[in-house]
Amino acid sequence: MKNKVNPTPMLPGFYLPRRGRKPRSIQQVLADKIAFLQQKTFKQIGEIFGCFIPGDYLKPESSGSMSRRTFYSKENTFWAFLGQVLDADGGCKEVVRKLQSYASLKGTKLPSSSTASYCTARKKLDEQTLTDIFQYTAERSDSSTKSGLLMDRRVIVVDGTGLSMPDTPGNQEVWPQSAAQKPGCGFPSARVCACFSLESGAMLSYAVGNKKNNELPLFRQQLDTFRPDDIFLGDKGFCSYFDMVKLKELGVDSALTLARRKPASKSNCLKQIGENDLLIKWDRPKYNPGLSYSRETLDQLPLELELRQIRVVVNQPGYRTKGFFIVTTLLDPIKYPSEEIAELYLKRWDVELFFRDIKTTMGMDILRCQTPEMISKEILMNFIAYNCVRRLMYEAAERVDVAVRLVSFKGSLQAIRNWEPQLNHDKLSNTERIKMLDDLYGTVTGLPLQQRPGRREPRCLKRRQKNYQLLTKPRHEMQEMEHRSRYSANSLN
Numbered sequence: 001m002k003n004k005v006n007p008t009p010m011l012p013g014f015y016l017p018r019r020g021r022k023p024r025s026i027q028q029v030l031a032d033k034i035a036f037l038q039q040k041t042f043k044q045i046g047e048i049f050g051c052f053i054p055g056d057y058l059k060p061e062s063s064g065s066m067s068r069r070t071f072y073s074k075e076n077t078f079w080a081f082l083g084q085v086l087d088a089d090g091g092c093k094e095v096v097r098k099l100q101s102y103a104s105l106k107g108t109k110l111p112s113s114s115t116a117s118y119c120t121a122r123k124k125l126d127e128q129t130l131t132d133i134f135q136y137t138a139e140r141s142d143s144s145t146k147s148g149l150l151m152d153r154r155v156i157v158v159d160g161t162g163l164s165m166p167d168t169p170g171n172q173e174v175w176p177q178s179a180a181q182k183p184g185c186g187f188p189s190a191r192v193c194a195c196f197s198l199e200s201g202a203m204l205s206y207a208v209g210n211k212k213n214n215e216l217p218l219f220r221q222q223l224d225t226f227r228p229d230d231i232f233l234g235d236k237g238f239c240s241y242f243d244m245v246k247l248k249e250l251g252v253d254s255a256l257t258l259a260r261r262k263p264a265s266k267s268n269c270l271k272q273i274g275e276n277d278l279l280i281k282w283d284r285p286k287y288n289p290g291l292s293y294s295r296e297t298l299d300q301l302p303l304e305l306e307l308r309q310i311r312v313v314v315n316q317p318g319y320r321t322k323g324f325f326i327v328t329t330l331l332d333p334i335k336y337p338s339e340e341i342a343e344l345y346l347k348r349w350d351v352e353l354f355f356r357d358i359k360t361t362m363g364m365d366i367l368r369c370q371t372p373e374m375i376s377k378e379i380l381m382n383f384i385a386y387n388c389v390r391r392l393m394y395e396a397a398e399r400v401d402v403a404v405r406l407v408s409f410k411g412s413l414q415a416i417r418n419w420e421p422q423l424n425h426d427k428l429s430n431t432e433r434i435k436m437l438d439d440l441y442g443t444v445t446g447l448p449l450q451q452r453p454g455r456r457e458p459r460c461l462k463r464r465q466k467n468y469q470l471l472t473k474p475r476h477e478m479q480e481m482e483h484r485s486r487y488s489a490n491s492l493n
Contacts, residue, residue, distance in 0.1 A: 045082055071103075099111055173372075279306070284302065310326045
């Protein structure tokens with residue numbers, strides 16, 4: 001070996017040969033940039049719900065604003081939006097603070113405290129993509145749970161509710177406020193009609209309208225949600241000859257509260273099946289201009305419809321209702337005993353609890369966005385989040401073999417909110433992360449709901465409201481009364 005000159009004469013015992021480094025290729029530089037951007041992700045809520053939403057929906061677009069890997073990429077913005085609707089605060093500023101804390105934990109540059117970039121990124125989310133994600137969650141969450149009633153057929157329960165939103169010109173144009181309210185004194189209101197799986201609680205479809213839309217026309221937009229052999233469960237607002245016929249043509253049976261028709265008696269029924277169980281016949285209604293369909297459509301309906309009328313007697317003390325009538329197309333008393341139909345209809349109240357979970361527990365009762373476009377996305381994101389929570393509840397209940405109806409939605413949401421921050425740490429190994437998710441599932445089912453049949457829940461408020469005046473004039477004209485807590489009727493004259 002040839003002797004080499006020592007390049008470090010001051011350190012004669014130390015020799016380090018010079019070695020040239022090869023220049024890094026473009027592919028290596030690009031790979032490092034991608035790896036750095038991948039570290040700038042804040043999909044901690046995705047650690048919980050990522051298995052319910054395929055990653056293909058959140059891949060960058062081939063072109064356009066959502067095609068680049070920035071801090072507010074498509075994936076990051078979606079998970080931040082989903083976390084926002086699940087968060088107890090629900091404000092955009094809260095989301096930005098959460099993103100800043102997560103970026104600090106990852107050692108990356110903190111984003112600006114302004115919400116402008118995040119709000120702009122939310123606007124760029126494609127509504128069709130959100131619709132596809134909702135439909136996917138609806139299909140996955142609609143589990144084939146067995147109720148033990150009515151031959152274990154799938155039951156879809158339908159109802160409607162109202163939503164309020166900020167008073168902006170755009171929202172007022174699409175969802176106008178009540179005509180009885182003066183301009184500037186009310187809020188735009190939307191009407192939502194939704195189909196739920198009775199057993200799993202998942203939302204299968206929905207339609208949004210304004211105050212001029214009745215629930216029935218919104219329901220008719222969702223008929224493709226039903227499959228042959230389903231059972232449609234609804235209150236008296238959906239008791240319609242037209243809709244029962246149309247569902248029967250699809251192979252779907254109905255069970256509804258009787259409305260707008262006088263109950264049949266033993267003297268004018270086709271056959272008496274039991275003491276409170278009659279086989280009856282409905283004649284096709286006559287046409288009137290108030291119907292939501294044309295005379296030609298009415299003429300295509302059959303002249304009569306054979307139904308079953310079941311009288312349900314309520315003996316529970318304190319209940320306002322002492323009895324009601326159910327009309328159904330389930331005509332076979334052997335397959336479908338009247339007791340099972342009555343028991344099934346009593347479960348219809350669950351749909352009111354589903355809407356309570358969405359509006360009160362998740363905070364969707366009053367929407368936040370300022371434009372109709374973002375209101376539609378906010379509604380979609382709330383329903384996606386609701387279905388994800390329902391899916392988690394079902395899987396947790398399946399692990400311990402309990403009925404999903406015994407799992408608390410609010411308790412599940414509280415667990416998700418408190419588990420989410422703990423999944424952010426870099427030092428958390430895959431084994432520890434899996435254990436944390438297992439513990440989350442165990443916590444969700446740790447305290448089953450107590451079943452209290454017959455408990456009376458009056459719709460009354462025990463805690464008094466603050467003694468504020470009502471805004472009966474536009475804000476710039478309204479004069480607040482002094483000493484509003486101490487005035488009499490005479491002082492107003």
